Amino acid sequence: MKPIQLISPVDGRVYAERMPLSPEAAETVVARAKAAQKPWAARPLEDRIALVKAGVAKLNAMSEVVVEELAWQMGRPTRYGGEFGGVNARTDYMASIAAKTLAPEMVEDSAQFRRFLAREPVGVVFIIAPWNYPYLTTINTLVPALIAGNTVVLKHASQTLLVGERLAEAFHAAGVPEDVFQNVVLDHATTEALIAKRSFGFVNFTGSVAGGAAIERAAAGTFTPLGLELGGKDPGYVREDANLDVAVDVLMDGAMYNAGQCCCGIERIYVHEKLFDSFVEKSVAWVGQLKLGNPFDASTTLGPMAHKRFAQTVRDQTAEAIAKGAKPLLDPKTFADDGGAYLAPQILVNVDHSMRVMREESFGPVVGIMPVKTDEEAIRLMNDSPYGLTASIWTQDYETAERIGAQIETGTVFMNRADYLDPALTWTGVKDTGRGTSLSYLGFHSVTRPKSYHLKKV
Template identity: 50%
Template sequence: MSELITLSPINGQELLRRPHASQADAERIVRAARQAQREWAQRPLNDRIACLETAIDTVSSRTDAFADAITRQMGRPISQTPGELRGFAERGHYMLSVAEQALAPIELPPKDALQRSIEREPVGVVLTVAPWNYPLLTAVNSIMPALAAGNALILKHSDQTPLCAEQLVAAFTDAGVPTGVFQYIHATHDTIRALIQSPDIDHVVFTGSVRGGGAIEEAAVGRFIGRGLELGGNDPAYVRADADLGQAVDTLVDGAFFNSGQSCCGIQRIYVHQSHYQEFVDRAVALTEQYRLGDPLDPETNLGPIVRARAADEIRAVIAESVRMGARNCVDPARFPKAGNAGTYLAPCILTGVDHTMPVMNDECFGPVVGIMPVTSDEQAVSLMNDSRYGLTASVFTRDTQTARELGRQIQTGTFFMNRCDYLDPALAWTGVKHTGHGISLSILGYHALTRVKSYHLRLL
């Protein structure tokens, strides 16, 4: 039997290993989900919500254990990982608070002795394939609405963060969620593909690469099941001439380098009005050079390693190719002694002299790298922001709300920000356009994909 092996990016040493589920294991997990889901769906909504609220509180009570596991598995500084637990609770509680409204029947006026209504029913068994970069925050987006709506859910986490799946299921079980309703599976790509191709899964939620999303689409061909796909990104920001420059620098440097730039909605492209361009670059470099790159278990560290050495090498290649094409790295790597030409520790990088022929401005670079270009007008900025195959978020920094709204309508993106970035509000729908994928999570609309619509048409005699 094959097994997953997780190497810690902190030191490259083996952290854990787990056996991959066999086909028989996978079938057993799905059978248990099917059986448990029917009973779970019959429980009153308020009962399900109360049970899930307890589950969130149980997760929160184990913040230290979750945070330590996240840091050791994917390298985010221990000073920052508790924030993911707070985000998990915020999103989870919010999604439960709107469950009744989201799932409420739509009652239509009587017509010719007819009673008419539209109701929502659970789809059945949901498979969530979650990534390593925000292992709890990405997972909770589907876990809470799926379970609240009466579905069963199987969580397949990245091989880099298997402990998160195990810890979540243990916490939910301890909180009283019935056996089989929420399970995890450690499985190969082939096993997951076989699950999706079988009649056992009713909906798939995937967060990851464009390539991974394509594999999900291919596996689901002909099954006519729902698929929520959040894929790649190369998110842009525009700093207008009327922006608060200090606020823009602070926000965008954090948006580019938090989590070592390993965020689906992290900032990778910045367009600055030429009147502020040089000052913006100078301030951004000065702020970036204050970061402390090092052991993420050290509370003083605020920039940790890249998740894998192979991923760090890919980021180095993007930087090198962009520099070869004429870009300039404004941050001296020598200021970050922990960084090297190999391994997982990578210095943050600000590239100027960039254009859209360079990979940093065209491709997703999942690391602490950002390119900055000067622009002369709103029109040029919008054109450049839209010149991407991705469309997850986009940000404009300005004091003019009306202009921001007008620009937001022109920018091809799932979420538009003014004077902020790299943030999810659970009350707002999280979605993307173009190669970023399709589907919706969070907000009331996040329940829609995880339920089926049924119309009731009753003639009274």
């Protein structure tokens, strides 16, 4: 077997290297997780919640090293301080609703019958986590899975190999048994073989459409529940009644933050024709203030993309669009674009949906902006995508946002905000964005199964 290497986007060196587990060692991990699950589930819910929250607290105590490692692994500027705000908020919310969500629902409790619906853990939960928000995306499933009484096996992306190790270190230090939460390094073949053997009660994968399809093929015939979050091409729609300055600020941040490497980042924008010129002018000025550079420099606001091949995908999409008539509004020469992982941001106009940059996921700091005349035209264009994760509508009243949102094929509708997860609202998508749900009370439903009790006295 070949070692899995983590190439740092900061300087191109091998930052970490790990040997993947052999198939036999991987099966041993699963066996240990299965053996540990029932004793873990037998612990009082309050104890499991306390241990999970203690694990997150231990992770917070590692913030300095975690932030530095994130910069080396995937390029996020250290000025942004990691992902602790979201990690803590999601953990606290899921812990706060656990007792109510997991409590049995009594139908009848009489002298003759006791009938109720219960939820029980699925067993072993397998998390296959991505590199772009490596702690947040793991926490989304890890926290409810452990609280609900499951054991967890985590396989992290090769680009963020150290994240799984840090999570395991923190949770074990807090008292979560080592067999209850195991971090593993696996190659694709071993991963798929484990799934095909029905090793898990639930598999959660966040990544590419191709990766999700591979997971589905591996699980075919096993009836293993899957959660698949496979990205997006999220639109923003700026109506004539929008607050222009706020729309520019939020949508440009949504397009450029994390070097555009957000599943729910803004990748295409439709602006009412009366606001179009002003919106574009203000957007160019906003993005022009970004500083592309070394993520350890406190003045850097835009770090490198996680890998030079990801940056090349964005360059190719942009070049193809320009060749078809799109107009770039930013000069890459004014940024520290090195032709590799350090990619200059770009805004494109004169774009249309014949261009890949307006239909395929870019996952980088580029956004196309089109003028529209009506809500109906904007809705048609927003739906003209194989993805459906979030949509951002800019208007002055709830009713308009709800009316438009009801016609958009998406998992989340935002009004006057973008690129945000509310742990009280479920995170889900349609079309090639995948299937399944996380966060909210439904996030507990993903990692538990319903069980009916019909008890009669005779």
